[in-house]
Amino acid sequence: MPTLLQQLLNFVSLSTVPREQLNWLIRHSKIRKFEAGDFVGVQGRKIDGPHFLMKGNISMFIYRGKEKQDLLTLETGDIFGYLPYSRSDIAPLNALALDQVEVLSFETLMVREMISLHFELTQSLVHIMNNRVKNYTTLQQQNDKMASLGKLAAGLAHELNNPTSALISDASALKAHLRADRLVNNSxxxxxxxxxxxxxxxxxxxxxxxxxxxxxxxxxxxxxxxxxxxxxxxxxxxxxxxxxxxxxxxxxxxxxxxxxxxxxxxxxxxxxxxxxxxxxxxxxxxxxxxxxxxxxxxxxxxSVKIYTHMDRSQNRSYTDVHDGLDNTIRMLGHKIRAGKVHISRRYSEGIPPVNGYTGELNQVWTNLIDNAIDSMLENNQGLLTIETERERNNIKVSFTDDGPGIAKEIINNVFDPFFTTKPIGIGTGMGLENVRRIILRHGGSVKVNSVPGNTVFTVCIPIDNQQN
Structure with a gap:
């Protein structure tokens, strides 16, 4: 039976950490055992650790509404939980034991001492954290895209239902009417x-x-x-x-x-x-x-073809901002009507096309419009004003809603990864982070100002920015 030290030495990420530092880690940790089906961690609760997976496999997943979405599986030798310099102390995922699991859990209160005394150990854990953020962010962005497509597909089904039903009904009526027409002609x-x-x-x-x-x-x-x-x-x-x-x-x-x-x-x-x-x-x-x-x-x-940027390459191209906004509104039409939201479009004339990634910009418009609609749902009605104007070599697009607003205590965090005010399983905290990332990629900026009854998200993008 290998000792805890021997087991830790088999962790790839800890291979360069001196033994005395690993022994110090073991002295301030304890073994926790879980059976298959036990929750090792719960999304939304305070995170502890770091945890070292000594035995077994753990499924990491989230809930979107009532639907479970598996994201990744941790195996023996993986490290998870709170890591040095982590910006969040709330678990973004659920962790479920898939079989018999043994975890070596470090005392979270000792993390500060570890940072000050054990450089190699700290460096190894920080490296894990950096990779984890990158991997999870990429994974979450993909899941958010799929969720957005699912949401748009559901809305599109509603949008198509009425004209399709009308076509079927009118076609049947036309057949019956043409049969009766022969009798009329004979008269x-x-x-x-x-x-x-x-x-x-x-x-x-x-x-x-x-x-x-x-x-x-x-x-x-x-x-x-x-x-x-x-x-x-x-x-x-x-x-x-x-x-x-x-x-x-x-x-x-x-x-x-x-x-x-x-x-x-x-x-x-x-x-x-x-x-x-x-x-x-x-x-x-x-x-x-x-x-x-x-x-x-x-x-x-x-609208679907333009929105999803089909039949085009993934390179930059000149795109009409107004077309993108209009197509996004059309795609979200069912949700807009269901929320009794009125859209006021104040488009400036003579807005030139911008050099950018059409599909990504459509993601920006979708996130901002969708969030605005959600914020007004509790009032069961609302007004969303979308305004465009040119400022020198930039296009400014603002989204103003009359919802309850964003609290002053959290407004500076809305663009942070994994930050969300929505209930667990509803929001992932990646929507506005994606907005910020995409706009920065276009060499632009995004900001928010909010008071009750007047929340404004303002996007500013260069007309002919060439940076990647």
Missing amino acids: LTAEYWENVSIAEIDNRLIEIISAYQETELSYKARDQKENSITNWMDSNAIYYTEEMIEIFVDFNIGKDSLDFFKSRLPQKALEAVFERLSHTLVTEKIAHNIQVASSRISDLVR
């Missing part, structure tokens, strides 16, 4: 068209269809128009249906148009012609609805 006998200028009738019909605009009438306005048409029909002894009256109102057919047809058609033809006209307009409206729904889907697909 228009040749005798109705004697001494009638068909070209004149067709031209009027084209005018009616061309002038169609989908408008929301008030109940009172629609009721008045319907009564006007039904009164005209009754006074002229013409049979009509509710569908006919509704579609005539939709296409703004009033007394003038009805009088036009009456003056150019024989009385015996009016009823059949109005029925035919009604069916034609219903077909036109269904076709219009299909076109609108198809255009909506096409716009969403275009």
Whole structure:
């Protein structure tokens, strides 16, 4: 059975540490044992250690809402927990024993003494901390990207649902309507068209269809128009249906148009012609609805391609800031509506494209807009103002929300890695850190000012920065 010292000497990261320092470490540590399924550490609790994994395997994971996300597995010889000069004393991850685990736990209160007395031991642990921060940050950034894509995919599913359902419904209605159309055509006998200028009738019909605009009438306005048409029909002894009256109102057919047809058609033809006209307009409206729904889907697909920067290389390119903002708003449309958030866009004219990484800048807009929406959720409504302007050789983009604001005690920490005010499993603390990192990569800056009811995140990026 190897001694604790022999076991520590097998740790790759401790191979250069003098034995007397390892013996000192052992004297101020204790062995802790865990069974499979035991929690060795819990996300959000105060962190202790450092801990030296002498035996077994530990799963490191986080919760996003109710979903568990595995990040990495620690094996015998790994070191975890609080390390010298660590900036955080709160555990960012859960640690779960996968089998029988033995951990040598150092007394956290002795870390200061270790730093002052044992240089090689301290240096080894600091090196581990640096690598851990890099690796975990990269891993967390990837997970955040996947989470953002998942969130956007869910929103996109909602956005696509309405136009897709409309297409299916309208296509079914069109099939049924075209079958009924054959019966209507059979009612228009040749005798109705004697001494009638068909070209004149067709031209009027084209005018009616061309002038169609989908408008929301008030109940009172629609009721008045319907009564006007039904009164005209009754006074002229013409049979009509509710569908006919509704579609005539939709296409703004009033007394003038009805009088036009009456003056150019024989009385015996009016009823059949109005029925035919009604069916034609219903077909036109269904076709219009299909076109609108198809255009909506096409716009969403275009937004997704632009947002995700598909069909482009990962090199710098000149990108339109306004397009990026608009596409991000479109991608978050479902969440914006669900949160009853109003977006006010105050874009300056003449903003030139910026030289940057389009996909990364879209991540910035997504994080800032998404955070603003979250901050206003408790009010069940809100106003987000997005403003752009040019300042010399820079573009400034500001995001102002009327949420509760950020407390003065924590506002200086919001861009720190792993810092979050959201509940455990909801926020990772990497969103704003990613914003800061991306903007710095573009040679720009990001800052925040906040009072209750007025929180402003301001991003400033050079128009033609070439640095990497």
